[in-house]
Amino acid sequence: MKRLETYILEKPIICDGGMGTQLHQRGLKPGECPEHWNLTHPALVKEVYQAYRDAGSNMIETNTFGGTRYKLAHYGLSDAVTEINRAGVALAREIARDTQYVMASMGPTGAFMEPYGDETEESFYTAFKEQACACEAGGADAIIVETMTALEEACVAIRAVRENTALTCLASFTFDPQPDGGYASMMGVTPEQFATAAVAAGATIVGANCGLGPEHLLKVIQRIRAAVNVPLIAMPNAGMPVLQEGKTLFPATPEEMAKYVPAFLASGARIIGGCCGTGPAHIAAMAGLV
Secondary structure, three states: OOOHHHHHHHOOEEOOOOOHHHHHHOOOOOOOOOOOHHHHOHHHHHHHHHHHHHHOOOEEEOOOOOOOHHHHHHHOOHHHHHHHHHHHHHHHHHHHOOOOEEEEEEOOOOOOEOOOOOEOHHHHHHHHHHHHHHHHHHOOOEEEEEEEOOHHHHHHHHHHHHHHOOOEEEEEEOOEEOOOOOEEOOOOOOHHHHHHHHHHHOOOEEEEEOOOOHHHHHHHHHHHHHHOOOOEEEEOOOOOOEEEOOEEEOOOOHHHHHOOHHHHHHOOEEEEOOOOOOOHHHHHHHHOOO
């Protein structure tokens, strides 16, 4: 297949939806490590990948979001970084074969880098390098540094991918609505600041995911497009979360999600999928419009 950044200039593609919800539906318990399922429940992880492929996705995002040694240490699995990430990507490759792209997910560490915390840039770089190399060994086509809120951490992760692998590097931030009508991450980073810095660090595709439903995420994508001239990725939640009977629900129907696809395409998004609350039915509806 062509490199991802080349292919999407010719034709936009549909990614998949949420992973965590799908694993919980298959028995993942609260407090259990989702990424460990790559080793303990590989058939069920592949089942999720296959469900999205059957729904029409052109890209599998891997079950490796919390795959840094920082996150895995909470479960006593910091020595299994390579094994867990490589397995998560290899399972996706089995489903994707040579007709789908495999995009490995790298999420935030949950720690803070100096001067905001105790971790050094070197320690972050080493952790992201370890995960990125494992994902490349598993057969990934690309790596997305996603759901980021801190600019310094995101840029370190991007550099670790670009300097230690030959994979396409994507970067995606999570933003919240602000009282003035704008958007910023939890660390105060605006869409324009993120996009400019991420491209400078080496990301060839940038965008936003999680935190927002499609209506708000569309506005973020439009602001990113005004700041940089690179392909964009849009992965909204299935609406803004609501609490009902003690449970967090995402109310947007597949049809409601799909109606935003033309606007995302018109705003420069070349990869469109979903985050929290989205499932195969949402992806099927969205794929029908691409």
